[in-house]
Amino acid sequence: MTTSISSAKNPRIKWLRALQKSHERKRSGLFIIEGTKETALALAAGYEITSLFYCPGLLPADKTAQYLSQLPAGCERYEVERELFNTLVYRRESGGIVAVAVQKDLALDNLKVADNPLMVVLEKVEKPGNLGAILRTADAAALDAVIICDTQTDVYNPNVVRSSIGCLFTNRVAVADSPVVIRWLKDHGVAIYAATLEGATFYHQVDYHRPSAIVMGTESTGLTGVWIKHADAGIKIPMLGKIDSMNVSTAAAVIIYEARKQRGF
Numbered sequence: 001m002t003t004s005i006s007s008a009k010n011p012r013i014k015w016l017r018a019l020q021k022s023h024e025r026k027r028s029g030l031f032i033i034e035g036t037k038e039t040a041l042a043l044a045a046g047y048e049i050t051s052l053f054y055c056p057g058l059l060p061a062d063k064t065a066q067y068l069s070q071l072p073a074g075c076e077r078y079e080v081e082r083e084l085f086n087t088l089v090y091r092r093e094s095g096g097i098v099a100v101a102v103q104k105d106l107a108l109d110n111l112k113v114a115d116n117p118l119m120v121v122l123e124k125v126e127k128p129g130n131l132g133a134i135l136r137t138a139d140a141a142a143l144d145a146v147i148i149c150d151t152q153t154d155v156y157n158p159n160v161v162r163s164s165i166g167c168l169f170t171n172r173v174a175v176a177d178s179p180v181v182i183r184w185l186k187d188h189g190v191a192i193y194a195a196t197l198e199g200a201t202f203y204h205q206v207d208y209h210r211p212s213a214i215v216m217g218t219e220s221t222g223l224t225g226v227w228i229k230h231a232d233a234g235i236k237i238p239m240l241g242k243i244d245s246m247n248v249s250t251a252a253a254v255i256i257y258e259a260r261k262q263r264g265f
Contacts, residue, residue, distance in 0.1 A: 002068075005053075006081040013080075016053065016088060019100065022154045029103050031156035036063070036095030038166035043070055045169040051076040051100040055085035058096030067097065090162060103156050108147065108176040108184055117144035117190065117211050118259055120252060123178060123227060124218040126152040132163025133249035134216075139167040141256050146171045149178040152218070182230045185213055191232040194223050195251060197244065200234035208259035219248050 005013060018024045019032050030050065033039050036059070043049065049071055054064060056079060068077060080088070088098055113119065120138055125131050131153060138146045148155060155175060161168055176184070185192055190211040195203075215231070217223035222245075228234065237246065237254055246254070 002077040002079050004079045025156055030100050031103055032158045033099040033101055033161055034089050036097050039097050039099045041166035041169040042101055048102040049075055049099050053078045053080050053098040055080050055082050055096040057082040106173050106175045108174045111145055111174040113144040119143055119145040119213050121147045121213050121215040123149045123223055124152050128153050128157045128159035129163045130249045132160045134252050135164035135167040135171055137253045137256055139170045141260050146173050147181055148175045149181050178226055193233055193235050194227045194231035196223055196234040197236055200236035203235040203237055203255045204258050206233050208262045214255050216248050216252050
């Protein structure tokens with residue numbers, strides 16, 4: 001059954017807006033997915049969609065039928081008037097869909113990787129846009145995992161989902177504290193390559209053929225000492241201009257693709 005909504009005072013609209021806030025996502029265990037591509041990727045990854053808000057004026061009838069047919073029987077369906085729908089989305093070209101889904105347990109113990117994994121570890125990344133961009137690179141490079149340590153931003157922040165273009169759902173993602181991740185990497189025989197400026201080797205001069213984790217730090221201060229202490233090698237990117245660092249998502253992409261190049265893609 002589909003319910004029509006035209007008022008911003010509707011309780012379900014107020015609830016949807018509340019899910020923009022981290023505390024409500026944490027309390028409910030739910031999160032927002034904006035966009036047709038992102039929703040399709042979430043469904044393909046096995047995420048449970050509990051509610052779907054859609055705008056007939058933005059989503060063609062055949063596409064509407066396609067998406068509605070993929071939803072579980074108990075999923076709430078809301079048809080939202082166009083002007084109201086446009087107040088709910090960041091991108092007006094989102095395709096006319098906003099979904100609400102159940103968060104998955106991203107515990108490190110649930111992570112399954114190949115025998116010779118290549119992964120990226122992110123410590124205290126602060127900006128949702130940077131996390132989303134790194135998830136896109138991880139998908140493009142077909143990394144085995146993205147591990148997020150001591151997170152400073154909610155993985156299920158709508159800006160992460162949006163900036164990753166749904167790659168939050170296409171990657172194997174785990175979240176844990178740094179000491180736990182370091183122990184896990186050591187136990188699995190994964191070399192730790194820590195991005196740092198101090199006492200580091202140029203990133204293209206290390207060998208990524210063995211099980212490898214490329215570890216990136218926060219945008220403002222880089223990696224903390226615990227990662228430097230336990231790293232198999234420090235790595236850095238040559239900086240040939242006036243500044244001494246790149247945006248973390250750009251730096252991650254440069255190093256990830258060098259590792260992929262060494263492995264013959």
